[in-house]
Amino acid sequence: MASAPTRRHISREDAAPGRAEARSSEPEVVTVRKPSRLVSVVAIMSVLVVSLVGGAPPAQAQRRPEMQILSDAETDHIIRKMARPIFQAAGIDPEAVTILLVNDSTLNAFVAGGQNIFLHTGLLLSIDDVGQLLGVIAHETGHISGGHLVRGTGAMENAFLSSLVGMGLGIAAGVAARNSNAGIAGVMLGQHLAERNFLAFSRTQEASADQAGLSYMEHAGLSSVGMLTFLEKLGVGEPLLNDRDAGYRLTHPLTRERIEAVRNFIEKSRFTKVPTPAAVNEDFRRIQAKLSAYLDPLGTLRRFKADDRSVVARYGRAYAYFRQGDIKQAAPLVDGLIAEDPKNPYLHEMKGDLLLQTGRAADAAPPYRKAVELAGTEAGVIRVSLAHALLEQRDPKLADEALKNLQIATKTQGQSAFLWRLTAQAWSMKNNPGMLAYATAEEALARGDLPMAKAQAERAEKLLPAGSPGWLRAQDIRGQTGGLDKPK
Structure with a gap:
């Protein structure tokens, strides 16, 4: 397995005009994996407790386990493509669902903070057939449609989850290594997400989510056998839980009645014997291999x-x-x-990663461009990597192409601090202090550094033409940081 994260303090200096990277003067405690010689397939995604509670994490939180969120464009694409018919059958906009991978060897999945499905790496690596994963996703979709979302004991947990999904994705990108796809950052939770008192559903809710999930799979023309075999994989009535199944069984109480209900449904289903397409299984085996190779x-x-x-x-x-x-x-x-x-965009992305991380930024740009062309509307993460390769060449002539890709990527990656750091770098290369200040404000906001975001937004307002898009957005940021009423 991969080595344990290395804990260190990262100090950030105040940004000055003309500097590409804005940094906070307040030191933050971040758990960061020591970067390898190469970019990993997993993008950093972290949220700092410091930014949410306004101070250092309490001692109790520091002693708790961490949650590490992993991101990979190909993995997200494949799982989302497989799950799309289930979301549609549930009447849920597939684009409104966020799928996050949790670096945890336990066999678990849960929903939290809205339409967000968290899948443990232990679950993905233990799946024997794609049908099992579809069964899990259908079940979790049943929780979403049934309103069985996480019920915390206070607002802190829900606020944290909302910030994790809505604000913090990609927040620490580029800290551990100079690429939006590099490394892992740990997340210190005041209440660890796997605790029973936080995530556990009632047996009634579990049975309800099963039935809803089964109906979605039936409506989508999918076999529900995978849901049954997954539940049987977990088993019931065993005197002891092992480490791998404890997480799911503690947060999703199992009963023999649940398994029997699923079995009875399958006996009457029209699609029980419909096999999963071989190409879908091949896709899933590929991302399993990738995840295994990373870990x-x-x-x-x-x-x-x-x-x-x-x-x-x-x-x-x-x-x-x-x-x-x-x-x-x-x-x-x-x-x-x-x-x-040759039409697989993620292979071209990987080639770009290899070249970029070996100092060959100019050679990395063409495969990234090809990957962007092939991935189409799902190329957000790859566009950020392309922009990184362009800016690493330190050629002002390439700044416009980098900005174009970053601006398009904001549609799906707009919460990424690394994206905004690159944007600031590009505006710095173009000698535009107003847009540099604006991009720096966005980066600070994504990191949760509200004082820095406010200061840079105010600076952008002074430097940018009144009414311009950057000026208007700077006003929005200042409002979000509680500074809209400050006299000019």
């Missing part, structure tokens, strides 16, 4: 032997070598995969 590169190399020429095996080995910084072994595998599947 345990050595174990992945032992699992996928060099003589295994399957796409999944080569994918897993490529990411494992990538994770270890072994470019010599990773590059030929990536090139071979691209030759066989």
Whole structure:
């Protein structure tokens, strides 16, 4: 498995005009994974308790486990594509659902903070068939549609979750390594999200979510066998819980009656014997291999032997070598995969990552551009990487292309502090102090540094033309930070 995060203090200096990166003068405690020689497939996503409670995390919170949120464009794309029919059957806008991966080996999934589904890596890696994952997602969708959201003992937990999903995604990007896709940052929770008193649903709610999920899968023409086999995988009546199933079974109480109800439904379903398309299973096996390679590169190399020429095996080995910084072994595998599947945007993205993280920013830009072209509307994260590669070349002529990509990426990645840091860098290269101040305000707001956001928004208002888009947004930021009524 990957090494434990390294704890360190990160001090941030106040931004000055013309500087690309804005930093707070207040030191923040961030749990950051020590960067490897290469960019990882997982983007940093973190929220600091400091920014939410206005001070250092309490000693009790510091002793609690951390939650690490992982992000990967391909993984999100594949899971979202598989889950789309379920969301539509539930009458939920698929684009309104946020799917987040929690770096936790326990077998668990939950909903929180609105239409947000959290999937543990332990769950994804333990899935035997895509149908099981669809069953879990359908069940969690049943919780969403039934209003069975997390009931905390106070507003702190819900506020934290809302900030995690709405404000903090990508907040620490570029801290551990200079790429929006690099590293992991831990999240210190005042109440750990896996605690029973926070997430546990009642047995009635569980049965209700089962039935709702089954109806959604039936409406979508999907077999519900996976939900049954997943519940059977967990089992009931065992005297002891093991580490992997404890999380799910403690937060989602199991009963024999629930399993029997699902079995009875399946016996009457029209779609029980409908198989999952082979291509869907192949996609899922690929992201399983990628996730395994990120978390345990050595174990992945032992699992996928060099003589295994399957796409999944080569994918897993490529990411494992990538994770270890072994470019010599990773590059030929990536090139071979691209030759066989030239329209896969995520292979071109990976090639760009390899080149960028080895100091070849100019060479990284073309594969990123190709990845953006192929990914279309889902290229937000890749556009940020492309902008990074362009700005790393330190050529002012490339600033406009970087800004164009960053502006498009804000539609889906607008809460990313790293995106705004790159935007500030681009405006600095164009010698535009007003837009630099505005972008710096956005970055500070994404980090939860409200004093810095307010100060930079006020600076932007003074420098930008009144009524311009940046000037108007700076006013909004100042209002969000409680400074709208300040006299000019």
